[in-house]
Amino acid sequence: MSSEMNQPEVSxxxxxxxxxxxxxxLSVLDTTWFSDxxxxxxxxxxxxxxxxxxxxxxxxxxxxxxxRNIPDVATFQMNARASAVNSKDHVVIYDNTGKFGFFMGxxxxxxxxxxxxxxxxxxxxxxxxxxxxxxxxxDAVVQKGDGDFTAKWNPKWIxxxxxxxxxxxxRKAQVCDSRGPNMFNHSANDPTTGHYPGAVNIxxxxxxxxxxxxxxxxxxxxKVYSDAGIDLSKxxxxxxxxxxxxxxxxxxxxxxxxxxxxxxxxxxxxxxQRADATEIE
Numbered sequence: 368m369s370s371e372m373n374q375p376e377v378s379x380x381x382x383x384x385x386x387x388x389x390x391x392x393l394s395v396l397d398t399t400w401f402s403d404x405x406x407x408x409x410x411x412x413x414x415x416x417x418x419x420x421x422x423x424x425x426x427x428x429x430x431x432x433x434x435r436n437i438p439d440v441a442t443f444q445m446n447a448r449a450s451a452v453n454s455k456d457h458v459v460i461y462d463n464t465g466k467f468g469f470f471m472g473x474x475x476x477x478x479x480x481x482x483x484x485x486x487x488x489x490x491x492x493x494x495x496x497x498x499x500x501x502x503x504x505x506d507a508v509v510q511k512g513d514g515d516f517t518a519k520w521n522p523k524w525i526x527x528x529x530x531x532x533x534x535x536x537x538r539k540a541q542v543c544d545s546r547g548p549n550m551f552n553h554s555a556n557d558p559t560t561g562h563y564p565g566a567v568n569i570x571x572x573x574x575x576x577x578x579x580x581x582x583x584x585x586x587x588x589x590k591v592y593s594d595a596g597i598d599l600s601k602x603x604x605x606x607x608x609x610x611x612x613x614x615x616x617x618x619x620x621x622x623x624x625x626x627x628x629x630x631x632x633x634x635x636x637x638x639x640q641r642a643d644a645t646e647i648e
Contacts, residue, residue, distance in 0.1 A: 375476060375622045376582055377488045379500045382459055386416060394456035394514070396421045397494070398475040399463040406464075413504045415461065415497060419450040419511065423475055432637040435609045443482045444518035451511035454484075461490035461497065467575045468493020469582070473615035477630055483519030489618065492581045524617070526604050526631045528641055535564060535646065540602035540627075542566040543595065543620075545613040546635070553648060561647045563606065563631075563638055567595045571612040574619050588619050599625040606631040606638075 385391045395418040399406040410420040426442040429435065438446065452458060458479055462472035472489040479487040490497065498504060526540075534540050544551050544566045551568040553561035562568070573591055576583055583591065592599055603625050605616030610632040620628040631638075639647060 374488050375618045376491045377459060378491050379497050379502055382415075382490055382497075383502050392453070392456050394450075394452045394458045395419070396450055396452070396458060396460050396475065397463070398423055398460050398471045399494070400424065400471045401464065409463065411508055412506050413494075414506075414508075415494070416503065416505045416507075417509055418461070419452075419509075421446060421450040421452075421475070423471065423478060432633055432640060433609070434636065435611055437478065437481070437610075437632065440482060440518045440520050443478065444516060447479075447482075447516040447518065448513045450514070452514040452516040454515055454517050456486070456514070456516075458484060458487040459490055460487065461493050463494040465493075466495065467572070467580050468496060469575075469615045469618070470571075470612060473618050474611045476618055477524060477614040481521055481524045483521050484516070492579070496579075496581060523627075524629050526629045528633055528637055531563065531604075531631055531638065532642075534604070538565070540604045540629075541597050542604045542606060542631070543569045543592075543597060543613075543616050544635070545569060545571040545605065545607045545616050547571075550608070550635075558639065559635075561639065562635065564646060564648050566606070566648075567597060569595050569597075569616060571607075571615060574615055582619065582622075585623055589623050592620065592623065599623050602627040602629075604629055604631050606634045609634045609636045 397410050397414050397418050397420045407420050425446050427436045427438050460472050460475045462468050464470045476489050542563050544562050547570050550560050551562050603620045605613040607613035617628050617630050
């Protein structure tokens with residue numbers, strides 16, 4: 368698996384060929400999440416065979432600055448183990464939250480990276496693509512024992528408010544924002560709009576093929592970044608409102624070969640509450 372160790376996304380065909388092959392050491396996780404209902408109920412009715420459900424917000428303490436917060440190391444380790452993840456596994460994540468399969472999928476990918484697990488991929492197109500491609504699902508929930516996953520904090524994947532303040536002076540990193548233009552562009556009548564100074568807008572849907580609902584090719588993604596004025600040979604920071612859709616900015620920049628890419632987890636929600644008014648464009 369060494370050649371696939373840093374493969375951020377896999378196709379439905381790739382996964383279907385490897386399901387049920389013990390030698391692959393696969394751990395398939397459904398990380399679907401909804402703000403208004405329990406996604407595990409949907410999982411119990413339909414999921415990829417032998418997958419486990421993982422609630423990314425289980426045991427998380429949310430705050431006004433971080434309404435979609437991340438767990439501490441011990442909590443993430445406990446949740447991953449409860450979902451039968453082992454340290455040797457290639458974790459393959461899928462998502463049925465939105466139409467692209469990367470909303471919570473991208474967040475889960477980033478979280479595994481943040482907590483020290485390199486061998487993690489997102490299923491391109493998510494559950495919808497899996498079903499659309501004719502692959503089977505099941506309602507049988509397999510009871511598994513705990514995994515042996517060990518979480519280790521890897522700070523290279525995250526940037527905090529203080530880092531973003533320093534970046535205003537150094538301009539070392541280029542900042543990309545995945546929100547829609549209506550939120551990225553400042554409106555005097557809406558204090559939730561605006562953006563980090565110098566950030567460029569790369570809306571989440573522009574990373575996908577509108578017809579197939581899968582990621583654009585690497586060459587197409589590189590063009591998305593270059594058209595936005597981003598040099599992928601230099602550091603990149605992704606952000607959004609609170610660190611979910613922007614995880615796919617991090618994933619795609621990494622996929623395109625950016626050697627230094629991280630997430631500003633607090634996003635514009637934190638920035639607008641803590642930054643000076645002159646530091647919002």
